[in-house]
Amino acid sequence: MQNDITLKxxxxxxxxxxxxxxxxxxxxxxxxxxxxVSPNKNTGHYLLGHLIAVHDNMLPLLGFGESLYPQLAEVFxxxxxxxxxxxxxxxxxxxxxxxxxxxxLSNLELLTATQWFEKHTAxxxxxxxxxxxxxxxxxxxxxxxxxxYHVGQLALLKQ
Amino acid sequence: MQNDITLKxxxxxxxxxxxxxxxxxxxxxxxxxxxxVSPNKNTGHYLLGHLIAVHDNMLPLLGFGESLYPQLAEVFxxxxxxxxxxxxxxxxxxxxxxxxxxxxLSNLELLTATQWFEKHTAxxxxxxxxxxxxxxxxxxxxxxxxxxYHVGQLALLKQ
Numbered sequence: 001m002q003n004d005i006t007l008k009x010x011x012x013x014x015x016x017x018x019x020x021x022x023x024x025x026x027x028x029x030x031x032x033x034x035x036x037v038s039p040n041k042n043t044g045h046y047l048l049g050h051l052i053a054v055h056d057n058m059l060p061l062l063g064f065g066e067s068l069y070p071q072l073a074e075v076f077x078x079x080x081x082x083x084x085x086x087x088x089x090x091x092x093x094x095x096x097x098x099x100x101x102x103x104x105l106s107n108l109e110l111l112t113a114t115q116w117f118e119k120h121t122a123x124x125x126x127x128x129x130x131x132x133x134x135x136x137x138x139x140x141x142x143x144x145x146x147x148x149y150h151v152g153q154l155a156l157l158k159q
Numbered sequence: 160m161q162n163d164i165t166l167k168x169x170x171x172x173x174x175x176x177x178x179x180x181x182x183x184x185x186x187x188x189x190x191x192x193x194x195x196v197s198p199n200k201n202t203g204h205y206l207l208g209h210l211i212a213v214h215d216n217m218l219p220l221l222g223f224g225e226s227l228y229p230q231l232a233e234v235f236x237x238x239x240x241x242x243x244x245x246x247x248x249x250x251x252x253x254x255x256x257x258x259x260x261x262x263x264l265s266n267l268e269l270l271t272a273t274q275w276f277e278k279h280t281a282x283x284x285x286x287x288x289x290x291x292x293x294x295x296x297x298x299x300x301x302x303x304x305x306x307x308y309h310v311g312q313l314a315l316l317k318q
Binding site: 002003005006008009010012013017037038039041113117132133135137138141142144145146148149150151152153155156 | 196198
């Protein structure tokens with residue numbers, strides 16, 4: 001019962017932040033997303049790509065299959081905004097944002113309580129035995145904060 | 160057992176974000192905190208006050224006693240940065256940030272598993288019976304995301 005409540009809180013909270021981000025993105029033109037959130041800082045374009053790459057990587061991390069767009073990690077995680085690498089267009093990223101999060105949330109909704117407390121795939125059996133908090137719930141909670149961190153920055157594009 | 164793990168994740172995650180914020184604040188001069196995080200947006204000064212006011216309000220919300228600095232809510236929650244209200248100095252706010260969070264975290268560490276799942280004080284018994292997720296754990300998780308949201312903005316002050 002307490003577990004069910006916790007898992008509802010965690011999943012709702014992640015889902016609400018994703019919805020809030022989607023709504024914000026819908027309200028931003030492509031031109032606005034090309035702007036930096038503050039002078040000489042990341043653009044909305046980069047932050048959108050970064051969030052997709054991080055959420056896409058949650059698919060294998062949570063055992064939901066392969067990443068849909070593993071090539072995004074090179075541009076949006078391993079390299080900075082001002083790298084010379086070419087970024088996929090904002091139009092393309094908007095579609096990928098929706099696709100990746102829809103797949104992720106639909107998989108999360110099917111997790112049983114037992115599965116939420118299983119290890120994520122980046123931790124070994126040995127380490128998990130010593131550190132049982134490195135579970136799937138932990139991944140979702142930490143990605144919720146990660147999303148909030150960057151949504152706070154994206155919100156600065158509002159005019 | 161699973162509850163204990165969840166509560167450890169939630170408390171660690173809140174504590175880590177607070178520590179990360181403290182470290183960032185320590186690295187910022189008062190002059191830097193007076194700057195806006197992006198042109199015409201909130202200053203570091205306002206965001207610091209806002210975070211203290213919100214965390215201070217967690218004390219009564221979680222049943223830990225009265226707020227230490229209830230007057231901060233007027234300046235930093237009910238009013239915007241550009242209001243004509245006078246703000247306490249950054250020196251004073253730095254001390255209050257540490258004081259409020261130390262008290263908050265020490266109280267959270269003493270909560271029993273049962274207490275984490277009890278209602279917070281802003282929800283009635285009737286509503287809690289229908290919405291059992293409105294508990295203390297929920298408050299801490301949502302305040303962790305709130306903190307992350309604004310830390311993402313404060314980080315833009317880095318030069």
